[in-house]
Amino acid sequence: MKKLIALLALASVAHIAAAADVVGNAKAAENKVSMCIGCHGIPGYKASFPEVFPVPMLGAQSAKYIEAALKEYKEGTRKNPTMRGIAASLSEQDMADVAAYYSQQKK
Template identity: 45%
Template sequence: MIHPFRMRLLPAFLLLGLGVTATAAELPAGDADRGRTKAYTCRGCHGIPGYRNVYPHYHVPLIAGQNEAYLAQALLSYREGRRRHPTMRAQGLTLSDQDIADIAAFLARAGERP
């Protein structure tokens, strides 16, 4: 028989699990065309090929052409504070699950463009 104390704790554990362990695999399907529009503000810093980087001497990681799940996981991590870089945390906090999925889908394909 399950002790009543454990039964009361169970929903709390389930909620905690949902909040803390969000992974790229749980995101909705991404749409690269929507992602192109949503990634507009990212270009200034990340210099996606074909776009001018407005900060030529500002070091940022290359994100165009990266693995889609990796990109989505990175953005989730910034949003949830598991990655602490302040600039990217601020970016992540503006993004919904759907935004992250769309942007990751777009960026993963962006490296293939001429």
């Protein structure tokens, strides 16, 4: 039993360490942000589907903020059907890359 507990503890530490190893690559995100531009790249930062609503500006936002927001959309903590669908398709590496890309952009 002690071996099982030790093994489970080691596995959880390894999982945490693996998650911490995800480093965003802005260059890799250049092919991933096309789905973001449809709403977040519109002048005035407003989307028109299914109704006109404001969307946040992503350029110059903190990478940690963007990554956390994407994870919350994926988990369903943040509510937006469009963002939920997009975030659901992203891996942790994709999220880190997109966050790195937008954090390096100017407003």
